[in-house]
Amino acid sequence: MAHQILWKSSFVVRLGRFISSSSPSFFHLPLYSLSSSSCFLKVHPIPTLSSTTTRRRNNCIWFQQQQLHDRHSFLWCSKYSTTRACVDTEIEGLGKGYLELTDEELTRQCKMDTLKSSGPGGQHRNKRESAVRLKHLPTGIIAQASEDRSQHRNRASALTRLRALIALKVRNTVDLEAYSPPQELLQILPAKSSIRGSDCGPQIGPKNPKFLLGMQALLDLIFAVEGSISEAAKFLGLTTGALSRLILSDDSLRMAVNELRASKGMKPLK
Amino acid sequence: MKLSLGSLYRPSRFPLLLKSYPISRSRRSFCVSSLSSPETSLKPQIPLFLRPPIYSTTLSDLRKWHDWAESLASSVGSTFEKSDNGPDSSLLCRELKWLLEDAVEDHTLVSQMGVENDRRVRMRAHVDELYNLWKQRIQERRPFQYVVGCEHWRDLVLSVQEGVLIPRPETERIVDFVSDVVSKDQELKRGVWADLGTGSGALGIGISRILGSEGRVIATDLSRVAIAVASYNVHRYGLKDIIEIREGSWFEPLKGLEGKLAGLVSNPPYIPSKDISGLQAEVGRHEPRVALDGGVDGMDALLHLCDGAALMLKPGGFFAFETNGEQHCRALVDYMENNKSGSFCNFEIIPDFAGIERFVTGFHGKAI
Numbered sequence: 031m032a033h034q035i036l037w038k039s040s041f042v043v044r045l046g047r048f049i050s051s052s053s054p055s056f057f058h059l060p061l062y063s064l065s066s067s068s069c070f071l072k073v074h075p076i077p078t079l080s081s082t083t084t085r086r087r088n089n090c091i092w093f094q095q096q097q098l099h100d101r102h103s104f105l106w107c108s109k110y111s112t113t114r115a116c117v118d119t120e121i122e123g124l125g126k127g128y129l130e131l132t133d134e135e136l137t138r139q140c141k142m143d144t145l146k147s148s149g150p151g152g153q154h155r156n157k158r159e160s161a162v163r164l165k166h167l168p169t170g171i172i173a174q175a176s177e178d179r180s181q182h183r184n185r186a187s188a189l190t191r192l193r194a195l196i197a198l199k200v201r202n203t204v205d206l207e208a209y210s211p212p213q214e215l216l217q218i219l220p221a222k223s224s225i226r227g228s229d230c231g232p233q234i235g236p237k238n239p240k241f242l243l244g245m246q247a248l249l250d251l252i253f254a255v256e257g258s259i260s261e262a263a264k265f266l267g268l269t270t271g272a273l274s275r276l277i278l279s280d281d282s283l284r285m286a287v288n289e290l291r292a293s294k295g296m297k298p299l300k
Numbered sequence: 301m302k303l304s305l306g307s308l309y310r311p312s313r314f315p316l317l318l319k320s321y322p323i324s325r326s327r328r329s330f331c332v333s334s335l336s337s338p339e340t341s342l343k344p345q346i347p348l349f350l351r352p353p354i355y356s357t358t359l360s361d362l363r364k365w366h367d368w369a370e371s372l373a374s375s376v377g378s379t380f381e382k383s384d385n386g387p388d389s390s391l392l393c394r395e396l397k398w399l400l401e402d403a404v405e406d407h408t409l410v411s412q413m414g415v416e417n418d419r420r421v422r423m424r425a426h427v428d429e430l431y432n433l434w435k436q437r438i439q440e441r442r443p444f445q446y447v448v449g450c451e452h453w454r455d456l457v458l459s460v461q462e463g464v465l466i467p468r469p470e471t472e473r474i475v476d477f478v479s480d481v482v483s484k485d486q487e488l489k490r491g492v493w494a495d496l497g498t499g500s501g502a503l504g505i506g507i508s509r510i511l512g513s514e515g516r517v518i519a520t521d522l523s524r525v526a527i528a529v530a531s532y533n534v535h536r537y538g539l540k541d542i543i544e545i546r547e548g549s550w551f552e553p554l555k556g557l558e559g560k561l562a563g564l565v566s567n568p569p570y571i572p573s574k575d576i577s578g579l580q581a582e583v584g585r586h587e588p589r590v591a592l593d594g595g596v597d598g599m600d601a602l603l604h605l606c607d608g609a610a611l612m613l614k615p616g617g618f619f620a621f622e623t624n625g626e627q628h629c630r631a632l633v634d635y636m637e638n639n640k641s642g643s644f645c646n647f648e649i650i651p652d653f654a655g656i657e658r659f660v661t662g663f664h665g666k667a668i
């Protein structure tokens with residue numbers, strides 16, 4: 031409770047019960063305009079909140095913020111690399127790339143703070159302020175955790191939440207003309223998918239941390255087909271029903287899809 | 301004995317843990333009396349959450365206690381905060397929740413406290429004891445961690461008691477530094493590390509778990525209570541083969557290891573003597589002065605540690621010290637550059653998560 035009072039930040043995404051959360055602020059993510067100096071990766075200017083146009087700066091990655099709904103926003107991340115100089119950052123800068131980073135690498139892209147400290151801290155202080163807030167600088171996504179008694183554990187939970195949020199919020203552009211589902215997406219599909227080879231191994235479920243990567247790729251596709259489940263199903267060799275069931279198997283995935291559908295005036299999946 | 305974290309958090313497994321630690325027959329009576337007495341004791345006390353659930357109470361009596369405790373906490377408002385930067389009522393209420401977690405065997409039942417309920421719950425302390433404990437917390441400002449006998453630090457739950465410093469979240473970082481360093485240098489990982497002024501054993505234990513079975517850590521302290529508590533914690537985490545606890549002042553217990561240490565870490569007392577009287581009551585009135593008071597400018601121990609590090613570390617050896625803040629960090633680096641010129645290299649001053657420059661790290665210069 032204390033952290034809410036002290037932080038007073040309406041931007042903070044609170045995901046105490048991430049998976050089942052239905053709080054109205056759930057999808058309200060801030061897009062911070064970062065000054066390039068505060069930004070870990072030099073390549074991420076983020077257009078102002080109202081901007082819906084894509085602007086190209088002297089870098090290879092840009093974000094477009096789509097105002098899909100009053101309080102709903104997504105972050106677009108696309109890569110058009112042309113110059114050699116971009117190569118290093120590309121790997122880390124890709125939306126999917128964030129999720130492929132190790133915990134340490136991802137943490138390095140974040141600014142972590144605890145509660146605003148007053149006074150000298152350290153040995154002077156006994157306050158059990160163990161809440162942790164992670165701000166992912168390239169995307170501005172914030173995750174926090176405060177439910178545990180140790181800062182270390184809160185940091186780990188915040189990082190897990192950050193990964194889930196990245197999967198849900200950072201969209202990669204998909205070229206539908208030449209689309210073939212990436213391996214991590216194939217792995218979360220049910221075995222009956224006609225394009226899923228047996229080399230994919232058993233289906234990865236929502237509890238597996240690897241599910242996030244597949245979920246992100248699935249959302250990328252569903253966004254590319256503007257929320258049409260039947261369209262997306264065709265690309266995945268599934269029936270519409272089978273894809274719906276997959277989407278409904280994970281609450282956060284379902285909510286993200288339904289939010290998109292709502293913005294397009296489509297009925298929610300149930 | 302290997303402990304998984306899961307088992308540490310699952311009350312049903314606790315009796316198992318207890319068995320592996322030799323406990324005298326009189327433990328029960330000892331615990332009960334010692335729980336209330338803030339006297340320092342040489343005997344390690346069992347944290348509340350590890351005690352057997354031999355008491356029981358009705359949910360409605362538990363609720364009565366809880367309501368009383370909550371109103372006591374609320375009555376504090378922000379008075380402690382204003383007087384010495386102590387906890388406000390919302391923090392105290394959070395602690396109350398944790399106290400319940402530690403005291404009640406099955407805390408899923410706690411949510412049913414709301415209803416009038418004669419159902420009995422099993423407890424690790426008598427309800428009367430809970431009244432006492434909470435009074436101590438509020439009226440005497442006894443630190444919450446001494447009340448429950450433990451502190452959650454990194455992924456560990458360490459036993460603490462009067463006479464031993466409660467490990468601070470800031471200090472957790474030092475283990476990260478060590479982890480970074482040994483991941484780049486296997487030789488350091490296999491070497492001998494020292495944690496001087498180990499207190500509850502926090503740093504020593506954190507580091508042993510990073511080093512794994514190949515490493516060795518010597519953790520020292522001057523305080524006998526600290527030695528007892530650190531040994532208890534080492535035992536509980538099954539690290540007896542990796543950490544050795546030695547009693548004595550700073551480097552004295554390390555005789556014979558000159559030029560052999562792969563790493564040296566310490567969070568020594570660093571508060572300037574004149575600041576001790578103004579400390580938050582939980583700290584100033586209850587934590588041991590020997591763990592806090594760093595002399596006139598707070599640097600007595602830190603400077604001594606720098607001198608010793610130059611002697612004890614092997615070439616390429618790593619050190620990390622926690623300090624009082626920016627001034628200390630700069631002064632230490634100055635001291636090492638000017639007075640120990642050539643002994644150390646690659647200094648870094650690293651801030652804590654609140655942004656205060658807190659740590660100095662570096663390496664012992666390679667021998668010529």
Ligand SMILES: C[S@@+](CC[C@H](N)C(=O)[O-])C[C@H]1O[C@@H](n2cnc3c(N)ncnc32)[C@H](O)[C@@H]1O
Nearest residue numbers: 465467497498499521522523549550567569591
């Ligand atoms: C600030 S506490 C740190 C305890 C523990 N390392 C931690 O971080 O939680 C400082 C410790 O140094 C110990 N100490 C004080 N003087 C000492 C000395 N001369 N030799 C060894 N240890 C000493 C104290 O007993 C205390 O445990």
